Amino acid sequence: MDSPTAAHLDLHPQTLPSDLHPGLPPERASRATQGPYAPELDRLAGKIEDGVRITPEEGLYLHDHADLLLLGRLADTVRERKHPEGRVTYIVDRNLNPTNVCITDCGFCAFYRRPGAEGAYVMERPELHRRMQELADLGGRQVLMQGGHHPRLKTAWWCELFQDLRQHFPLINLHALSAPELDHLAKLDKRPVQEVLRDLIAAGLGSVPGAGAEMLVERVRAIIAPKKTTTDRWLAVHRAVHEAGLRSSATMMFGHVETHAERIEHMERLRALQDETGGFTAFACWTMQPEGVPQQELYPRKATPGTYLRVQALARIYLDNIDNMQTSYVTQGLKAAQMTLRMGCNDFGGTMLEENVVSAAGCFNLAPIEKLEQQIRRAGFTPVRRNSWYGLDDARLGAPSGPKNRAEAATHKGALSGGVA
């Protein structure tokens, strides 16, 4: 061969990068795979693969030392064990925020208005009906109804609304009023939250969303939401919800002022309550969206997707007693959501025909249903529609399976007797 060889040209076939960089130390094995943390990570991996619960200390160790590959794979293992059918569920729903008037003044919220402020609203009934009808026309099964802490809208106002909506839209479950709102109603009514719940359930409340948990750590709440329901109250309200015969979901908003240990603390509180009641259907988490919120100066820059994926995967591993994990495509986008299907998530949440609360904070990521199904399918899963209690409700599967209503889903069965099913 008379053509010049690589050696003539001072190019080095199969030259490894460390040779190209004499200034750097010899290649360093990753801390996660072969470094000093590897033996403990191996032990924890074995434990999780065997289905053994991990401690808060072990959770923190994984958070800080495992790489995304290990966390993702372990979360995927747990998801596979809990959901071996290869289905990813979602629900056709929309958000309705009947009011944005709020007296809680959370500095991370771009949605609320003070009473009387410009843009403050309470939605008129015809408008609510119009939006419910749009949802019903699309085969919707749930309306996620949350709003501000309005100083004058009491339990009776909500009960009347719920009765009206149940009567007109019997197929649409009212997934409504987060724990801080329920707590707020109890304060306005000056009576225990149990009594408020009894009335709301009688009026048609079907399940309770997990919002308002933010971080269930008082140090953090004192900074980000000093006027909002405390950690203990949030947990007490959910306990009351479960004991009243309703199911609820759980959430976490992170990536702001909390420490890594506080993320674990939050998960530990949810896991402990779930051991007690079993009432949480699902867990969802998302990162704080700091753009355009009232107290933006309080917050660091938005957490990167890598942080979200890490925490989401860890949550699947840690919350071993919660059946379902929702991905957050609204805040993270469809590509991240698709990856989470192999990092612990088995549910795409709601189709959210609109999302006022998050989108007001400069994040609008609405995916049409078909595109959403395509993402699920192309990640290797079968998309299936569900109801609010994670019963399957999809004509393509034939008859519905799993709980069909709040009574069938209840963990505290006796509680609902006498109420409307």
Added chain:
Amino acid sequence: MRLLRTAERAGITDLAHKVLAGERLSRADGVRLYQADLYAVGELANYVRERLHGDRTYFNVNQHVNYTNICNKLCRFCAFQRLPNQEGAYWMTPEQVGQKITAQLHQPVTEVHMVAGIHPKLDYQYYLDILRAAKRARPSIHVKAFTMVELDQIAKKAKKPLQEVLPELIEAGLGSCPGGGAEVFADRVHQESYHLKMSGEQWLETARTVHRAGLRSNCTMLHGHIETIEERVDHLDRLRLLQDETGGFQTYIPLSFHPDNTEMADIPGPTALDELREIAVARLLLDNIPHIKAYWILMDVPVAQTALAFGADDVDGTVVEEKIYHEAGATTPQEVAREELVRWIRDAGRVPVERDTLYQVVWSGDPEQAQVGGAVPVGTR
């Protein structure tokens, strides 16, 4: 060892042993890597990535100049191309190219990535002039310019063999070549999707000539359209064989097909999980190419960050003004601040290292290592 357990469950223990022993994987092995469990493949790729680079993850501060979008190749997967009189068609004069670079003098840019369509009316002198204009605007800048397809056109315009043209381009300021235009080498894919452009064999021959002229280059594959798994493996193997011969490739970059506004808009393009696998398989098959790049601007940040655990050790750069993928529906920002790139890499659990085009270290974020070069003083390199 953790990865052996994962490999065993996925039925690729034999491949894992080959990888641990540093043995080359065959084409048949490559096909299996495309079919095995993603995490098992990812763990093997990560092992190789860490053996080569530890936690180091490279990026650079660069800018893009797409000097024309006029093109006569009519590739079906492209949304950037315009015919000469079509609305939106443009070409930049050498002065305008210089202005693009001058506009970024306040940023510590070390590289300009200059690629474009094949505009049949541009003469040989034009290409020399835009190189000179770039170097005049910022003498320290490394000009990484001209895909193999453009080089072929330049040689035609010069009416000389490429090996005689290259020294003149180098003299005018060419520092290295980007890796685009490789598409998928297989003849079937060439015929069906980009038949007016050079074939796979010609691309490889051009790259060989470039390396022999002493230039380094990158290499790519446009995946996720009509190609089969076997055709992808064939493509990677042919890159690997040329690399054995010349050693001239620095980095392999899998390019995800973006369907919007192309003639193939009915094909959905690769998923995030497909992109992770593409990175991992490449890291395992391309055992002689030092770097695998997770090009954030077309994968999007979540996938690029995750890819750093699946075999990638580079995320490209700050990329001021990306046009080609944004015409095809990419929704990522068209540029990112240097400190933001550093944060992405750290949040993915890796150590950021700023490099220049030839992977000389400009700055290292390794806490156990004194900074190697320090930040580059603007305009002095």
